[in-house]
Amino acid sequence: MVGIPQAIIPALREHLATYVGNEPGALLFPAAKGGPLRRSGFNTRTRWVDVVRDMGMPGLHFHDLRHTGNMLAAQSGAGLKDLMARMGHDNVRTAMIYQHAVRGADRAITDAIDRHINRTDDEGDNGSAGVLAPVG
Structure with a gap:
């Protein structure tokens, strides 16, 4: 169902x-x-x-409607197993394609981290310094 x-x-x-x-x-x-x-x-x-x-x-194409529904489901933040069940797939790879396509959440997370790091002292920063480290 x-x-x-x-x-x-x-x-x-x-x-x-x-x-x-x-x-x-x-x-x-x-x-x-x-x-x-x-x-x-x-x-x-x-x-x-x-x-x-x-x-x-x-x-x-009619099948494009299925892709649209799958993208909207992935954007909801549903977990992999729930997304697979809704799509009617038992293939993890297929569900992960949709999850990867909506990874705009990574940009939102990065922006939130930037906002936190760039706060001024009068915005509640306790004065402790932070250092950004390159990844990869």
Whole structure:
């Protein structure tokens, strides 16, 4: 089971009401004629092409949405195992790719350290000196 962000529930409800039948086993993303989507031709012969063009994002592939979700999950600070579970992967390497891509946290940490080091005496520094040492 994977949690669904509250922000997308209205759009999901609209999609269900518009495109998904009421019968048990109805497809969540049916093809134009009601059958299952097929990978072949998806990005050339379906309404998807028109929709992404109208959004100003021609060339966006359906699988790109998965990458976006994985990046957002990694940005949350989720641990490796939790990220793997959400992504549905048992491969540590794949989850680490997303974690590495969002390592902007390193910049935030570095900036916080700089702010601490560069405090003036009247900002609460106890007077003890610090020395930066090169790493690596």
